[in-house]
Amino acid sequence: MTAIAVEKLSKRFGKKQALAGVDLTISEGEMVALIGASGSGKSTLMRHICGLERGDAGSIVRILGEVQQQDGKFGPKMRDLRGKTGVIFQQFNLVARLPVITNVLCGILGHISPWRGTFGIFTRAEKRAAIESLARVGIGEVAWQRASTLSGGQQQRAAIARTLLQRSKILLADEPIASLDPASARRVMDVLADINRTDKLTVLVSLHQVEYARVYCPRTIALRDGKVVYDGPSDALSDDFLTELYGSASEELVLPQRLPVKSSAGKAPASSTSGARQGRELVPA
């Protein structure tokens, strides 16, 4: 089944054409990297897929086969679809003054009554599930600490735990490792790869560090000036292509020093590339 289908998605902010007719399809269970220079439209695309923004006339976004938005209007299933789409950002993922467990429990707000959510009343089973989610991402022991006491990598893993509790089908991760040191970045990518493989979550992750795309994501989609300029196997991305993709901004490209493939995650099985269109190539700028 198709997890994410985007057709002719365009978005103009004043004079800026942030997205210009994006077409892409991601099958359930894929783990896909989204790359491109700063300003190429990665965050804007993510924000449309999770339903935080509406595209211009002619744009269509379907999530799990249902219309999420069309021609600037959200479809009737929007609320339900938002619940099925977990999102983590580079920063601002957690409420700093609240305990980690409370942050994770926010993942079930869409599944419980509003009054329980308002007063923060959670059952023992729900708290146990939250701790299990934290343990799943390797940080069960920090459940009762304030979120502000966690390292950047732990915060990202807590945000992923919240998504697990939310029972999302799709995880959108917008530059989740951009501010992390290499060891923490690898741990976060390991966790994403693990939940992709084990829980069959569809993962779309935007990355500046292109080598992580090659190691963790069988398929990469590259954007330039709001257009898809590459959609195909990550291991077919050449350094020349990447340097061209990033153009004058190529100093921001973290070019490939081969990363060790961690045994707990590593490359997803080849079968998960099945939804990838094979190497749809560059449209010259």
Ligand SMILES: Nc1ncnc2c1ncn2[C@@H]1O[C@H](COP(=O)(O)OP(=O)(O)OP(=O)(O)O)[C@@H](O)[C@H]1O
């Ligand atoms: N709300 C907005 N109002 C005006 N312009 C916007 C808005 N959001 C995005 N843009 C513009 O749209 C373009 C694409 O922005 P976007 O944040 O999607 O790029 P990006 O690829 O995610 O960049 P980065 O890697 O730096 O995060 C940029 O030129 C940006 O300035």
